[in-house]
Amino acid sequence: MRLxxxxxxxxxxxxxxxxxxxxxRVDVPDVRSDPWAGPTRDALHSFRGTFAAxxxxxxxxxxxxPTASLTVPAAAIAVEEWMKHVEWPIACWSxxxxxxVERCADGGSVVVVAELPAALDVAGHLAxxxxxxxxxxxxxxxxxxxxxxxxxxxxxxxxILTAPEQPMGSPPPLRSFPGRAETEVAGAVRLLLDPGxxxxxxxxxxxxxxxxx
Amino acid sequence: MVNHRVLITGATGGVGRGIALACGxxxxxxWIAARREAEGRAVAAxxxxxxxxxxxxxxxxxxxxxxxxxxxxxxxxGAIHGVVxxxxxxxxxxxxxxxxxxxxxxxxxxxxxxRGCHLVALAAHAPLRATQGSxxxxxxxxxxxxxxxxxxxxxxxxxxxxxxxxxxxEWGPDGIRVNALAPLASSPAMDDALRLDPEMxxxxxxxxxxxRLGDAEHDIGPVARFLxxxxxxxxxxxxxxxxxxxxxxx
Numbered sequence: 001m002r003l004x005x006x007x008x009x010x011x012x013x014x015x016x017x018x019x020x021x022x023x024x025r026v027d028v029p030d031v032r033s034d035p036w037a038g039p040t041r042d043a044l045h046s047f048r049g050t051f052a053a054x055x056x057x058x059x060x061x062x063x064x065x066p067t068a069s070l071t072v073p074a075a076a077i078a079v080e081e082w083m084k085h086v087e088w089p090i091a092c093w094s095x096x097x098x099x100x101v102e103r104c105a106d107g108g109s110v111v112v113v114a115e116l117p118a119a120l121d122v123a124g125h126l127a128x129x130x131x132x133x134x135x136x137x138x139x140x141x142x143x144x145x146x147x148x149x150x151x152x153x154x155x156x157x158x159x160i161l162t163a164p165e166q167p168m169g170s171p172p173p174l175r176s177f178p179g180r181a182e183t184e185v186a187g188a189v190r191l192l193l194d195p196g197x198x199x200x201x202x203x204x205x206x207x208x209x210x211x212x213x
Numbered sequence: 214m215v216n217h218r219v220l221i222t223g224a225t226g227g228v229g230r231g232i233a234l235a236c237g238x239x240x241x242x243x244w245i246a247a248r249r250e251a252e253g254r255a256v257a258a259x260x261x262x263x264x265x266x267x268x269x270x271x272x273x274x275x276x277x278x279x280x281x282x283x284x285x286x287x288x289x290x291g292a293i294h295g296v297v298x299x300x301x302x303x304x305x306x307x308x309x310x311x312x313x314x315x316x317x318x319x320x321x322x323x324x325x326x327x328r329g330c331h332l333v334a335l336a337a338h339a340p341l342r343a344t345q346g347s348x349x350x351x352x353x354x355x356x357x358x359x360x361x362x363x364x365x366x367x368x369x370x371x372x373x374x375x376x377x378x379x380x381x382x383e384w385g386p387d388g389i390r391v392n393a394l395a396p397l398a399s400s401p402a403m404d405d406a407l408r409l410d411p412e413m414x415x416x417x418x419x420x421x422x423x424x425r426l427g428d429a430e431h432d433i434g435p436v437a438r439f440l441x442x443x444x445x446x447x448x449x450x451x452x453x454x455x456x457x458x459x460x461x462x463x
Contacts, residue, residue: 041316044316083328087324090368122379130327136371137356
């Protein structure tokens, strides 16, 4: 199985990539200006065209963990910060996800890794939640669209970046909460890439040690 | 004496209009916040005819200054008890394969549906905290399921649900309730979608146990009114499906 890996530039992403040992790793352009104008727009178009046109891959993992987090209440997010941390990542990762699906061979599998804290833990993490939900719906849409050629598209959600130090309510079932990139997250990704998961598409596997359900 | 004042974005037609009329029927003061003045004033007049008090205020939800000015205008009339973000992009019902991602279209849908939601929420926070009011986001079953031919719409609608979930937790201590409503109703946008994708009607109607599209005023409006009113004072963080049982997610 030829595995491709798309992600940003961070040690956590590196850890996941190392655990999955892809044949081909590509850094997704870091969007630092308006993706709907000028050079960034061109870069996104170019990235998608170049990546999708390269040789087919049987499996592609798209790790969307951001390099910088925005952890403030929604009411404190001015429109400029909103665009940087919500709108631009949605454009960047949507573009990359479509490219990943286009490059995936018939019968192949695409897995999106997204940070989506459990409902109890979402306060202060608006950007993570909104971006992850957006990408999850796009993954489901692509699963519907590409199922006819046997391509499966699924999501592994994580709480690695947003786990509270003191979780409210009942403690997470597994003491390993929130898990690690190289073990719990990589394991869930492998599960979905495995041919044994051939009947699983359009779903979300929560690799968060049972925090959400 | 106004006992309940609400602001609804994008209420010049469709589901937004239906919500406005249902609120008007309860005697509420309803502000139609929209870009198109003539259409907005027409709906305001319909609110009057239902027994409420219809008002129009110009508002481009994707523009920070416009939203701020709209809320200032409405606040000058008195306390705001409920706010509905219903405005949606004109691209939302234009079908294309999910693999044909158009950045311009995504940008417009995100600006109206998502940035608009955030800007309206920012402006609504203080007024709703003062009244222990209610914030309502119009989402869609597409936000649960994804859509093969309306993938960008589904993307934005799912993001709105995530937004609502965060806001409900953060604003609960302020006494503000935040919910989402996922309607399936006859509307200009739905009519467009059905016209542009002829097989969609068959897909939509076959899975709907009630066998019809909802009526924006009489099937959807009262549900929104419930979520905006005191009867739902212990309901927050929820997405209510008013879709005739269409969405198979329970």
